[in-house]
Amino acid sequence: MESTPHDAAPDDEFLAAIIARRHESEQAMAAAHSPMNDLYDRHARSLLAFLAARVERAYVHDLHQDVWMRVWRHLPERFHGGKFRAWLFEIARNALIDHARKRRAEPLAGEETLPDPRDDRPDARMIEQERMAILTRCLDGLDAVSAALVRARLGGEDYASICGRLGLKPERAHKLFHQAKDRLKQCVERAQS
């Protein structure tokens, strides 16, 4: 077990080692709680951001809890040193795979004919289909110059390059882009109402 400097916060691997020894005694079990909370405090935000990009929001919270339960359950026999954070995210990836498999394997009794509000394909969960469809339609409603300007700006191209390419003056390009932004936002709101 790695020792730590007297006045430095213990690293993740030190905390994980304490948790891994929790079966040795009741005192060891009690001593494992604080390190577990510390690891949670250090990594929960990152883990939630990771999960939120890959599943519907309705599932994020339960999946997040599932990951920490797996950490607690499997740390003693499956964490063999190395970086705890990398191991934590490996657990999260496996939990996502299990979640996707479970969703595909569980048609609900008497509810198969319902249009499911959540798409079943993992990549479609990541890429929000409805958002894409609405925005695509709204982009198609822009005039050619505005559409080209939006594509260029959202591709990271700077105004100097865009103006040179499209033959626009900088002030005009700025104004057109911000007008296009407003039209897109209004179009999206109308599509949803």
Added chain:
Amino acid sequence: MKLYAPDIPDDPAELPGWLERHLTGLDLAALVSELEAVHGPGPEGAATLDRVLGDRRGEVLDRGLAALPPDRLRHLLRRPRLLLELQDLVLSSGGDHWRRAGAPSPDLDAWVALGRMRLEGFLADEGRGLSRREVLPSSRPLAWYRRPAVVGLATAASVLTAVILYERVRPRGASMIASAPAGWGWSNPGALPQGLPPAAYLDRLADAAEAWFQERPDDALALARRIGEFRQGCSVLILAEHRALAAEDRAWLVERCRAWAARFDAHLAAVEAGRDPGTVRAEADATVRALIEALRARTRDLA
């Protein structure tokens, strides 16, 4: 539906920070989908993340996206799915820079707080020795969500979630609802009767679910509240003992309730996302009809 991509900063120097806030926040999926709507998925054989990062991979992990030249940042925007791979990399392997890169987020704070409460409840049960059998290698631990401290905390967490969600949708100036939702549907004290045969018990649950149709909310706030109240009824079913049922039927009911609860979470998310309340209510109506039918069908099987 809020758009994120059009808020790309005008100043190229601000682009790395803007992307980093999305990589560490809750809306990366939305940004990726918007960028893909603009640029498409990209041609076959497009560059991989390794090729885009190239010799700057270590610097990106240590110092963030400011280490990438502008042309490579542009490549990430035009191949937006690479942003998901990049997020995985920097969150799992990035240095302290990435821990500090996130913008303030009340939603993320609420989720972190709720998760911590549940974890503490679970660990408290561990400390009281309620899962001593987990200490023995051959024993199966009691499912965490059935432990008494977690049952109580889960109910409190549901109320807290309902309050937090209500706070997000309530109009300014409205008084905060601090009390638990009204007891109707499965939250009604008489909804889970004791001493009935299994078929009659499930039939009563179906009857209780019919209460959904007794109020027809028209606006987003009222609908969100109604959905939240019904959803809390799902928690009641998930956490109840259902002594009238055999183990197999109990397991079936809990599994279905978790699935129905997830549907109601999705309906609530739809209301909050600004979708038409009438449309969402119709979708929720269909969910309730389907679950009532599932309960009645199980009743017929048991009769």
